[in-house]
Amino acid sequence: MLLAAPRFALPETVTEALAALAERPDAVVVAGGTEVMPDLLWRNRTAAGFVSLRRVAGLRGVSSVDGELVVGAGTPVAALTAVPDAGLRSAASSLGTPLVRTEATIGGNVVSALPYRNLLPALLASGATLELTSAAGTRTVPFDGFVTAPGRTGLAEGELLTAVRLPAHTGFADYTKVGRRNAQFVATVSAAIVSRDGAARLAFGNAAPTPLRSDDVDAAATALLDGRADAGDLRAAVAAAVDPPDDPIASAGYRRHALGVLAVRLVTRAAVDGGLGS
Amino acid sequence: MSDEVRFSLTVDGTSHEVTARWSESLLTVLRDRLGVRGPKTGCAHGRCGACAVRADLGDGDPHVLCACLVPAATAAGGTVETIASIGGPDGELSDVQEAFLAEGAVQCGICTAGFVTAATELLESNPEPTRTEIEEALYGNLCRCTGYGRIVAAVETAARTRRGEAR
Numbered sequence: 001m002l003l004a005a006p007r008f009a010l011p012e013t014v015t016e017a018l019a020a021l022a023e024r025p026d027a028v029v030v031a032g033g034t035e036v037m038p039d040l041l042w043r044n045r046t047a048a049g050f051v052s053l054r055r056v057a058g059l060r061g062v063s064s065v066d067g068e069l070v071v072g073a074g075t076p077v078a079a080l081t082a083v084p085d086a087g088l089r090s091a092a093s094s095l096g097t098p099l100v101r102t103e104a105t106i107g108g109n110v111v112s113a114l115p116y117r118n119l120l121p122a123l124l125a126s127g128a129t130l131e132l133t134s135a136a137g138t139r140t141v142p143f144d145g146f147v148t149a150p151g152r153t154g155l156a157e158g159e160l161l162t163a164v165r166l167p168a169h170t171g172f173a174d175y176t177k178v179g180r181r182n183a184q185f186v187a188t189v190s191a192a193i194v195s196r197d198g199a200a201r202l203a204f205g206n207a208a209p210t211p212l213r214s215d216d217v218d219a220a221a222t223a224l225l226d227g228r229a230d231a232g233d234l235r236a237a238v239a240a241a242v243d244p245p246d247d248p249i250a251s252a253g254y255r256r257h258a259l260g261v262l263a264v265r266l267v268t269r270a271a272v273d274g275g276l277g278s
Numbered sequence: 279m280s281d282e283v284r285f286s287l288t289v290d291g292t293s294h295e296v297t298a299r300w301s302e303s304l305l306t307v308l309r310d311r312l313g314v315r316g317p318k319t320g321c322a323h324g325r326c327g328a329c330a331v332r333a334d335l336g337d338g339d340p341h342v343l344c345a346c347l348v349p350a351a352t353a354a355g356g357t358v359e360t361i362a363s364i365g366g367p368d369g370e371l372s373d374v375q376e377a378f379l380a381e382g383a384v385q386c387g388i389c390t391a392g393f394v395t396a397a398t399e400l401l402e403s404n405p406e407p408t409r410t411e412i413e414e415a416l417y418g419n420l421c422r423c424t425g426y427g428r429i430v431a432a433v434e435t436a437a438r439t440r441r442g443e444a445r
Contacts, residue, residue, distance in 0.1 A: 010351065040301055049300055055352070076338075098396075098415060184418075
């Protein structure tokens with residue numbers, strides 16, 4: 001442990017981090033700090049202390065294991081702008097600013113679990129799984145279903161997200177979002193696509209309280225990719241599947257419409273840029 | 279229960295023993311506890327880049343970051359280089375700073391240290407940046423005196439000067 005104070009711990013290993021957290025159960029686990037620090041400053045939340053993962057070197061890095069892309073939870077978003085997974089790469093490249101991306105981590109993006117987080121649709125579309133580690137060992141769970149409500153996840157007490165695993169795919173993948181301006185914007189709505197073996201899989205951000213995908217939408221997207229359906233069919237399927245929030249940023253009606261537009265945009269890119277489709 | 283954390287931090291070549299609250303940002307420690315005023319307090323949530331410093335925080339290669347977003351104690355034992363490390367010890371300006379002056383890229387000045395820090399980092403890794411690459415590298419720095427055109431021109435000038443080309 002590099003530093004241990006009553007309300008602060010700076011561990012160097014996952015084991016030390018778990019022990020530090022057990023001693024400070026009310027502490028916030030902080031990785032880059034890009035969300036927690038402004039939240040504390042602007043009093044959007046309170047915290048009883050920090051367990052920082054910044055110096056846990058074992059949580060950083062991207063590797064390929066058994067055909068999967070394994071991303072350590074402490075890997076900065078900046079490093080994701082160069083990964084082979086095009087959907088994750090695109091979602092990472094439009095997150096915050098270059099100065100934020102060096103600090104923000106994939107683990108923080110996932111565990112903060114807010115509906116507009118950039119990386120979540122990309123992880124859902126790709127069929128990612130999560131490694132969760134506690135003193136009892138490591139379990140692997142699908143990302144699909146991990147977020148249970150805005151800001152809430154299936155992470156148990158005393159458990160850390162240690163890695164994100166993405167299946168390797170040779171098809172087409174992409175991510176897109178819209179916001180209220182063109183610079184440094186948070187997604188009003190977002191969408192990601194992975195298209196492989198002729199089937200499209202879409203996922204959406206800010207389309208519901210949690211990251212959302214739907215078999216009906218994927219069927220309509222695949223039909224559009226094959227030329228068996230038109231864009232209107234996909235937009236209708238999206239509108240029926242989503243349950244978007246209504247807030248001062250945008251109405252639910254606007255979001256429902258925009259999500260259909262983004263879905264068609266991504267399938268069109270898969271057909272044209274990806275050389276897929278009929 | 280004590281709110282205090284004690285750690286060492288090297289800033290612009292000077293080592294300090296810091297006592298701070300556990301939740302304090304690196305920016306607050308630099309400015310309010312150590313009197314290092316190069317990094318500015320702008321938006322305090324990572325949007326404006328006025329607090330940008332280059333730091334080696336033991337979490338990979340040294341890089342430029344927003345000091346307002348970093349819990350200071352996570353930098354324990356680390357090294358921070360502010361704008362004061364970019365110029366010479368007696369106040370000589372760096373080539374990037376000279377270019378900012380020559381191109382009129384400085385107006386009120388609150389964003390300047392952050393811009394120069396980000397631009398200097400860019401030229402270290404990419405000596406021949408395109409205009410688009412400059413704009414991307416400076417995307418996290420905001421200027422509210424509408425100076426972007428002159429700032430981008432200054433970085434282009436600094437890059438040319440550094441490559442030994444005539445301006």
